[in-house]
Amino acid sequence: MTSNRVAAGTGIRGSASNKLNLPRGIFVDVNLDLYVADCGNHRVQLFYPGEPNGITVAGNDASNSTIKLQYPTGIILDAEKYLFILDYGTHQIVILDLNGFRCLVGRYGFGTQSNQLANPFSFSFDRSGNMFVTDSGNHRIQKFQYLQESCDNSSTVKSVYSLALTSNSPTYFPDCSRSNSYYEAIQMNVTITSTYNLIISSEMKNTHGYIYTNGFNLFDWLENRLIYNEDYHNQSQFYLTAILEANTKYVFVMTTSSPNVTGNALIQVWGRGFIGFNRILNTSSVVQTIYASELTTKSPVYFRRCSTASCYYEAIQVNVIRSGLYTFFSISDMDRYWYIYKEYFNPTNPDENRLKLDDKSCLQKGFRFTIALEHSITYILVMTAAFRNMIGAFSIFVSGPDIVDLKSINYLPVTRILHSSAVQSNYSSELTTNSQTYSADCQKPNYYYQTIRMHVVESGYYAVSSYGSMRTFGDIYKDDFDPMNPVENILSLDYESCPGGDFKIGVYLHTGTTYILVMTTFFPNVTGNFFIMTSGPNNITLDPYSKYFVLFVNHQQKSETSH
Template sequence: VRYTLVITTFNQKATGPYTLIVSGLMLVSLTRTTDMAVTQVTRTTTEGYETHPTIILNIFNTTASSILTSDNPTYMRPGGSNASYYYDTFSLMVPMGGNYDIGTDGALDTFGSLYYGDFIPDHPELNIITYNDDGSEGPPFRLEVVLEAHVRYTLVITTFNQKATGPYTLIVSGLMLVSLTRTTDMAVTQMTRTTTDRYSTAETTNAYMINTTVYSALSLANPRYARPDTSNSTYYYDTFNVKTNITGLYTIASNSAIDTYGFLYNGSFFPNSPTRNLVISDDESGGNAQFRLSVYLQSYAQYVLVVTTYYGNVFGPYMVMTSGLGHVHILRTTATITTQITSTATSVINTKTTTGYVFNTIASSIWTAKNPTYARPHGSNSSRNYHYDTFNVTARIAGQYTIASNSTIDTYGYFYNGSFIQNSPLWNLAAFDDDSAGNGQFRLNVYLESNVAYTLVATTFSDNTTGRYTVIVQGPTRVSIILTTIESVTNTTTPTSKYFYFVTASYTNMLTTNSPTFRRTKDSDLSYFQAIQVTVLTAGTYSFKSDSLLDAYGYLYENNFNPSNPRANLLAEDDDSGGNQQFLMDYPMQYGSGYILVFTTHNPRMTGTFSILTSDPSKVNLKYLHIIPVSSSPAISK
């Protein structure tokens, strides 16, 4: 479910920095969406100023998470007392010049410095543009800077106190998404075998290290098995496909409140033969009962990571972090339980298949000459002319989803955790595909966490190709898929978003035996219903569609709804136009008018959950409306 959080001040016209913290059972998707008003000012011939109309600019956030550890390099930061401050470096480049805010979020008291071009640890005063701290007791640093387009900057993140370590999230806010790549040189100790079958330590060398992080949770829906060295099938587990594009030494580690155990396999993992193809396993090398695998990975070879627990029948959330010479593509592939097992009177185990419902979400678009272009991964080495679209993808129910294309054009699909960075198309890449759906169409099989933002990039196999296509998403529920492509527009510097009709969940609730009732028709029995106040922020035609396992029926009213007379004030009604026994209604609505949407069922006295999907949730507010139930009042017949 999408919520909007508004942050303001107690006093009028108060300004200043702040940090927003959301605490709960899982990480949340949190995106700043403020529309900033920017007034252009130009000098007139009379030495006065003429003010032009206000322009609304969207603010984009680019984020990256990292951890300062004792393996990070150290230096003496500006204002520091000695060379004992751990630091990270990031290469930063923006596609559009302008004002940008750079800061961190987290408990770590950070210190940030921005450099023009290169950062030289032995001479931190060279090339420096600005730095900020806010004091040992203040919030993390914040830099407000003007950045030039296509200029390489280096951002250095360290701490106020010496030898401080811990996780943090870097946030860059501005007019466009930015290219942000971690470039820290981590200390790596090379190990060589001696003639005594012992290991000797060679000199420490610096290696270019890149981190990849994924989040998941073991639950009752996960499969169980008997992990190696155990005999009972009581260990919940997750599986991940692991692949990298650069051969080298990598570290794979967990971070969780539960006692984890990790196994890495070459090729395939067989739950009934858990030692087959096993490369390496670990229990506690990461400290705090967390596994840490140090392993040599071959480029483009397929590995399987199995995450389980030290004790049986334990579940909970966890994080997997990889670090090495290249980006690691790590994709969750766990097949959750879909069968119920019951014992018969003769003690024979029978399997009863649970019915699964697959929902489709369809989005159509077109590649044109106005679409942006880039050099896609695995494309022609010399071409940067692949037209592409970007989509924000969010699911409200976690599970396995399939994302496929349908077109006469040979398509190519890329799927990203979080943001897509045009100049670094391997950054955050989770999955990609060319022809798995047949006929030159991509098909991605991915596991989506609930309410986590992903990015789908739809492009073509050949460069300089345009035309129409459709994206189809199948899974346990309909997803929010929003086209976010920024088109190039002739004779203007302001990009415009392509118009796209989408459907996303705007309201979720349920009918229960405590819900109010009414009679849909004169001769019908009582049906449970829920009334929803509809407010539109802009006049226009809007669509309302139900999403439920119930056989839904919808009514739209103007100003008032009377359960005793359900035909009064009625504007529209529908039963099955949305397919799968769901209603779908379109109606032209006026700003400032009152509307009431009533969700009920085709058959009487049905209960269950439902969602209302709208064609433009940014312009429609849906709110629960309390209605006094009716016990026996007759209704006017259709």
């Protein structure tokens, strides 16, 4: 048998009425009408005999479709002209009957329950009307008795709400936007738990719709978000499908991605029960503060946590007039990191007082985070380059209930001795089973350790780093170290534990003072090699030190003097 004509499509992928995109399932009825699951175009096409152009009966571009399709793969028309659609992407079987489109089975995804379908691929009916479905994502074939097992087997109820965004509507800054957008928040009162299909039509372009559970926080628009969609192709229409429960608080938010856009919109909802819409009054607007600056070769430098390379940074003091939630995001061509601190920022110990880390969820080279700030507290926002010698301009956008005071503050640069043979202060040794032991945590014995004398020739702030084959730990003591009392004479240190078992200590050391560095391990009975480097305003001489050896030498000297 050979093909002598093309029944549908042109052989070229496309979305026009005479073209198809990755067609999957087909069905031919008694009138030789051809139904095609046009998978790649997210629609079902009907081709009449001899007609090259198809009619969209469901999905994208359908004039009467009230349900959104995502990669339909199967299509069946029964004797009563009811249309069954197997939708791979939304994990459901959709039926078009006298009540319109509705979910028949599925939408609950992966699982073992009978109402759960995950990526169904094909289906078929037997003579008794039983439906068999390849539930591929759940690794099984399911059998359903028609109208006895259904996700929505009652009459469909339609609910309608109309709204208008005007120049008097409140504004906020959605999704890392530098410009404010008008929005309207509407409370949804659900009477019956069911799957509901929403169609949002508007005369505006670039519209967005969000459904929130238990309230909408315009200062943190990601909080409580249940589902969202948008008008991707500026078609003035988009769909939302969600399982909504009775006696649960839902808020629908309508907005745009472009600033100062106004116009009318219509929300239509189909489901088992009526949904009441009530506009939320007395909604407020979000205020945005903008800060622009740049990192240059004159900017101060510091060392990020566990980093061996210095990077330019800028510290920005943040003061809020009104307490509340504030969202920060940035725009720049640089790869960079951001941190926020409470009260003050210590560039020699960048972990101290830090409240929040960098979050690059906004843009490829941007960041976004939301944090509660109090008007009585000073905060420090630190922007630093990701790599050594990186410079460039950046902008910060802060959105919240009121304006924010942002001003640059100066810190002295943090310096480290470069690890070259001329200036390096280093020390290498090992802990063995012959090393001395003590109880480092005052609980477990047998921590091997070694004491090292530190001779300081210039007072200043120093960093001491360790590297080795084991996870090391270090403490610095003033004047002397007593292994029987390891808390005596210990200095208060800026301690930083780094990945891979290393550590870094920050401490201010004075000339003319005896310092003892005790090198040990995080766990008892561990041995291995270690390497110590120091950095600061000058070299530090590091020598092995033994208290018992010193006592012996002093005793010998006294004996010789007495003779």
